[in-house]
Amino acid sequence: MDDKLEYLWTFFRRYGDIYRVRMPSSETDTYVINDPxxxxxxxxSNHRNYTKGIGIDRVKILLGNGIMVSEGELWKRQRRMIQPCFQRAVIERFCSQFHNRSLELVGQWSRLAACGEPVNITAEMSRFTLxxxxxxVFSTDLERLSQDTVGNPFHIITSESGRDLRFAVKFRALVPVVAGLIEQRRREGSEYFDFLSMLMAARDRDTGAPMDERQLIDEVLTLxxxxxxxxxxxxxxxxxxxxxxxDAEERLHQEVDSRECPEKPLLDDLFTSSYAEQVIREALRLYPPGWLFTRRAIAHDRLGDYEVPPGTDIFISPYLLHRHPAHWPDADAFRPERFExxxxxxRERYVYIPFVAGPRHCVxxxxxxAEMLILLRVAARRFRLRMAGSQTVELDAGVNLRTRHPLFMQLQPR
Ligand code: HEM
Structure with missing residues (x-):
């Protein structure tokens, strides 16, 4: 197990649901909370008293002042302007695209399966989701970007696995690329159905003003x-x-074989008591990508028996909460039925927070x-995936909870 997760577990076993850590390098305390x-x-309930805290400093270098890191009035305004990008009707329109891209991937997999070589699934999923x-975000302009810059300029996101300062510098080099595209769209006045166009058209409810250019670019890169x-x-x-x-795979196969897989998937249909959804939610329980997040107290608060002075950092680990023995029987076992x-x-609501909760939940x-459900439906109809050879799967708790090494799998046509 990753050392950071090991420490979290050791302290949880020793000190329980809420404990305080005094860091020699800091004048304020840190609380780790595992109590729902x-x-x-x-x-x-008291979210107004907390900002994002220490964990967000690294992210700031990458994302500037985008919605993931902004606070207070700026965050509120930006959230109101970004939220409409994620309305039901918008996502439903994107679903056809998710479906087409899933079919494309499965087509490529058929060719790879014919060669019999194991496939790097970690890299495949990274490319697919990118x-x-x-x-x-960019719809048809992506092609134009790729032509202008000799290849897709965003490929550094998949080709570079480090998430350090070096990566941040390269990533921020995308700022002028996005600025150029915005300028071009303004000049041409063409219509697009994508996030960039929605964000360019968004207006502040109170002032009627659009986002300033820097903010717009930070939001695009954040998304x-x-x-x-x-x-x-x-x-x-x-x-x-x-x-x-x-066994779970077999049940999933029965479900995907028995359901329609339409070109224009409907959200209602996707989310109607599907086993596929339970599989995804259980995977997010065992391995929440956001395995740890932080908040910082603005004013005094009290958590259980503990005083929380201003400036205190709070660590919340979905990885721990999602395996808390008091709330999850046989917590390490993979059982999608938990999400029937x-x-x-x-179940207690706040023991499962892969997308966080409250006003700053994942937009x-x-x-x-929808993206994951559609891929699962399309790909599980055609393939069974099996780990190739003997691979040790280790956790890497970095910015996200990843596998330390890429997973190679054999694609078995069904
Ligand atoms: C399995 C997939 C995903 C997981 C597990 C996830 C998880 C999270 C978590 C844990 C946060 C809160 C972080 C914090 O409070 O410190 C968050 C925030 C956010 N996520 Fe996601 N996310 C996922 C996919 C996405 C997607 C697909 C998008 C956009 C297309 C997205 C956009 C955002 C944004 C913009 C925020 C900041 C919201 C705010 O602060 O108001 N996420 N996500």
Whole structure:
């Protein structure tokens, strides 16, 4: 297990649901909370008292002042302007694109399967989810961008695995690329159905003003990053878990074989008591891409028996919460049935937060779920995936919870 996760577990076993860590390098304390009532207080009931905190500093270098990192009035305004991009009707229109890209991937897999070589599924999922989010953000302009810059300039996101300062510098070099595209769209006045166009047209409810250019670019880059890596890790884990649990895989196959797989998938149909959804939600429980997030207290608060002075950092780990022995029987076992509607309803709400909760919950949840469900439906109809040879699967708890090494799988046509 990754050292960071090991520490979290050791301290949880020793100190329980809420404990305080005093860092020698810091004058303020840090609390780690694994108690659903305290989690609710920080994320929902008293959320106004908390900013994002220490964990977000690294992200800032990458995403500037985009919605993931902004606070206060700026965040509120931006959230109001971005939220309409994720309305039901918009996502439903994107679903056809998800379907087409899934078919394209399965076509490529058929050719690879014919060669019998194992396939790097981690890289495949990274490429797939990048393509999906770039389609959604730039639609047909992506081709134009690729021609202007000799190849897709966003490919550094998949070709570079590090998420350090070096990567941030290269990533920020995309700022002028996006600025050029915005300028071109303004000049030409053409219409597009994509996030960039929606964000360019968005107006502040109170002042009627559009986003300034810098903010617009930061939001575009935020959507690309936020929409790509989390979904890629989640899908990587989904395929891994299915390959290790043939019974669950068999049940999924029965479901996908018995249902229509329309070119224009409808959200209602996608989310109607599907086993595929339960599989994805269970994978997100065991391996939440956002395995740790942080908040910082603005004013005094009290969590259980503990005083929380201003400036205190709070760590919340979905990885721990999702395996909390008091809330999840046989917590390490992969059991999609935990997400059958009745079972899920009977559970404490704040022990499952892969998309966080409260006002700062993931704005892209439905987008991500629809994308993953459609891929699962299309690909599981055609293939069974099996781990190739003997591979040790290790966790890498970096910005996202990933596999330390790429997973190679054999694609078995069904
Ligand atoms: C399986 C996929 C995904 C997971 C597990 C996930 C998880 C999360 C989490 C945990 C946060 C909150 C972080 C924090 O509070 O510190 C978040 C925020 C966010 N996510 Fe996602 N996400 C996923 C997919 C997406 C997609 C596809 C998009 C966009 C297309 C997206 C856009 C965002 C944005 C913009 C925020 C910031 C929201 C705000 O602060 O108001 N996410 N996500």
């Amino acid at each position: 009532a305290a989690v609710k207080q920080v994320l929902v 393509q999906i989010i770039l389609d959604a 690309v990053v936020a929409g790509h890596e989390t979904t890629a890790s989640a899908l990587n884990w989904v395929w891994y878990l299915l390959s290790m649990h043939p 509607p009745e079972v899920a309803r009977s 892209g949840e439905s987008f991500a779920m």
